Amino acid sequence: MFFEFDNETPLYRQIAEQIEEGIFTGVFPAESQVPSTTEISRQFNINPATVLKGMNQLVENGLIEKKRGRGMFVTKMAQDQITTKRQAEFNDHYVETFIKEAQKLKLTKAELIALIERSYDNE
Template identity: 55%
Template sequence: MQFDFDISEPIYLQVAEQIEDAIFTGAFPANNQIPSTTEISKQFHINPATVLKGMNILVNEGLLEKRRGMGTFVTIDGQKRVVEKRHSQFYENFVVDMIHEADKLKLGQDEVLKLIQRGYQHDND
């Protein structure tokens, strides 16, 4: 994990994003314990309340669960939930904007699909 103390994004959101990303990539697998609030706060010199606030976001989203006396664990469907969330965000943040821009440029669906295919081909060259 790496935190940027010089940007405007609050640290607790960075904590949530970094843990979510670790769940997404499988670094924190389903049903496994994640580092404690104390461990993260000591390692990165962050206030424990700030770390807890970030973790609680993920608990509320169903990605983490607290087990009394045991710690915090990734939920069984945590990774699936992250993938679903990111699919939705991808659609909302990129696809919808792309379609609006295509409409402004008077590009039809077939033309947009050709551009997307061209982008994939360019990446594979």
């Protein structure tokens, strides 16, 4: 798996975010099983209560669901849900900081749009 921990976010949220990232990128496709609390806890030496708290956050958000006796599974709509959520966040997190930085660098609106167009077409 893929954990890279930082100090800025509580650990349980990082666990939730990293599993969410896995669902988003397709590492855990719809209706597939995600690693169990025990597996994550033992693999990364994390307190099981912390892992469980992260998992519960995903359950609350409807991204994974518990199947009795079998474990946690990705819901059908999870990936779409994440995409919708991230599109909303994209504006707050990226576009605003991006424009702020551009303004600090004294780029005009036209120059900025030209930059975006050039990069977008090159992709």
